[in-house]
Amino acid sequence: MITDASNTALLSYSVTTDPEPLQASPASGRPLYGALTIVVSNNTEKPIFCEQIQFLLPIGDLAQDLTSVPTGILCAAVPSANWQLSQTSEGAFTAFPLTEEHKKITSDGLVFQIYSIVVNDEVGTFTLTVQETSSTSGTDFQVRTGGFDLAKFPYGYFFGGLAPSAPQVPYRGQVTLTWTGSDGPEYTMFAGTQAYNVTQTRAWLSPNLTTDTTFLLQASLQQRGETVTIHQSTTVIVADPSVTATDLTVLGDSALQGVVTIGSAARQPNLAVDGTTSGPGSVTAVAGVQADGGTGLPANLIVRGETSLQTTTVNGDLRVTGALEAGRARPLFVSAQNADKRTQLWTVNDGGEIFTCWKPTTDPNSVWTTWVGCRNPPGKLLTLTSSQLSDGRPQLFAVTDQGLYSCWPPGDGTGTTPRSDWGTWWRFPTPPGPNVP
Numbered sequence: 001m002i003t004d005a006s007n008t009a010l011l012s013y014s015v016t017t018d019p020e021p022l023q024a025s026p027a028s029g030r031p032l033y034g035a036l037t038i039v040v041s042n043n044t045e046k047p048i049f050c051e052q053i054q055f056l057l058p059i060g061d062l063a064q065d066l067t068s069v070p071t072g073i074l075c076a077a078v079p080s081a082n083w084q085l086s087q088t089s090e091g092a093f094t095a096f097p098l099t100e101e102h103k104k105i106t107s108d109g110l111v112f113q114i115y116s117i118v119v120n121d122e123v124g125t126f127t128l129t130v131q132e133t134s135s136t137s138g139t140d141f142q143v144r145t146g147g148f149d150l151a152k153f154p155y156g157y158f159f160g161g162l163a164p165s166a167p168q169v170p171y172r173g174q175v176t177l178t179w180t181g182s183d184g185p186e187y188t189m190f191a192g193t194q195a196y197n198v199t200q201t202r203a204w205l206s207p208n209l210t211t212d213t214t215f216l217l218q219a220s221l222q223q224r225g226e227t228v229t230i231h232q233s234t235t236v237i238v239a240d241p242s243v244t245a246t247d248l249t250v251l252g253d254s255a256l257q258g259v260v261t262i263g264s265a266a267r268q269p270n271l272a273v274d275g276t277t278s279g280p281g282s283v284t285a286v287a288g289v290q291a292d293g294g295t296g297l298p299a300n301l302i303v304r305g306e307t308s309l310q311t312t313t314v315n316g317d318l319r320v321t322g323a324l325e326a327g328r329a330r331p332l333f334v335s336a337q338n339a340d341k342r343t344q345l346w347t348v349n350d351g352g353e354i355f356t357c358w359k360p361t362t363d364p365n366s367v368w369t370t371w372v373g374c375r376n377p378p379g380k381l382l383t384l385t386s387s388q389l390s391d392g393r394p395q396l397f398a399v400t401d402q403g404l405y406s407c408w409p410p411g412d413g414t415g416t417t418p419r420s421d422w423g424t425w426w427r428f429p430t431p432p433g434p435n436v437p
Helices: none
Strands: 012-018 033-041 048-056 074-078 083-089 092-097 110-118 124-135 142-153 159-164 176-181 186-191 194-197 203-205 213-223 226-238 260-262 271-273 276-279 283-291 300-303 307-314 332-337 343-348 354-358 381-388 394-400 403-407 426-428
Touching: 012 142, 033 048, 048 110, 083 110, 092 110, 124 226, 142 226, 159 213, 159 226, 176 213, 332 381, 332 394, 343 381
Parallel strands: 260 283, 271 283, 276 300, 283 307
Antiparallel strands: 012 033, 033 110, 048 092, 048 124, 074 083, 074 110, 083 092, 124 142, 159 176, 176 203, 186 194, 186 213, 213 226, 332 343, 343 354, 381 394, 394 403, 403 426
């Protein structure tokens, strides 16, 4: 089947030949016959009005001609009750609607056959010209043209049967493509952006497939300065394929089962999620991940697996049901003044452990003590702050994943100087609401 990429007509056309491909007649002996089948359709959602369609065949004995015998050619239209096709001059076949009603072409197509054509004996490529008198409104009809380049191969040539060993393969699976074809032409297999010379074989193993792939097999032959080509194609489906998209809009729920990488060092696109995206695998964002309700729809980014984010902008709610680790956070420091006016400092290391140090004297120039470990509150520490009691003793408050806790130095007279061995962390009443565990 051949379609015309440069077609300016309103209607769409496809052409098949019998035999496929056409064969030039031998130089002597009985000539060969060929047939053309032209399918006409309306691929738009609106009706197209057509007064006539004319098909022009080149007549002569050159490589660029189809036949040198313009007589005895037969033709037919389907459905014959709606349209009629007849030969109106040498090489010209004209189709007319039988009624005004049948000028209107919608979803029902038309089929025209031109057959019993004596093919001349020159290998080459000829052009089937289409002239369509059409309109989108039923008035102001114009003549629009299209053309189809069709090949005539040498007498006895055969080509066809391109088929994969399986119609569907798993991710990174392979297929073996087989076909039949005469010796002589050069055969080239196109797969994606790659081309492979397969002239010496009729069975070819594909590379690993990661996405649905259409294979195009081209046969090309040169004879007497003329080059003729013909193609066959087949498509193999890949289960769970890789997807490459310039823009990806997700309006519903999306389940990401494996690793999802967004962007690269060279290109940094954004992932905008208007629905809910859940991923039990890992999500790596080289650029930013943005989740908001910019389109008026609620947006949640839910990641149940490992997530690596370089820059994350969240304009809506960010809900974390498990642990949220942000690499090396900014150090947390808390300071307070003891009852004897000496300053004490607390910090939290990367492991969530609390350490403290203080001035050994009230002299502001005195050297700080070494860091000493402190008792931690129950759970994983989230934040730490300090205050001061009415008698001058400091009081620490800590939020962990188990609640709000507080501790302070003893009130027996020994807690008026800096120290690390404070009393027990006590569970502190928390206010209502979801913000504090």
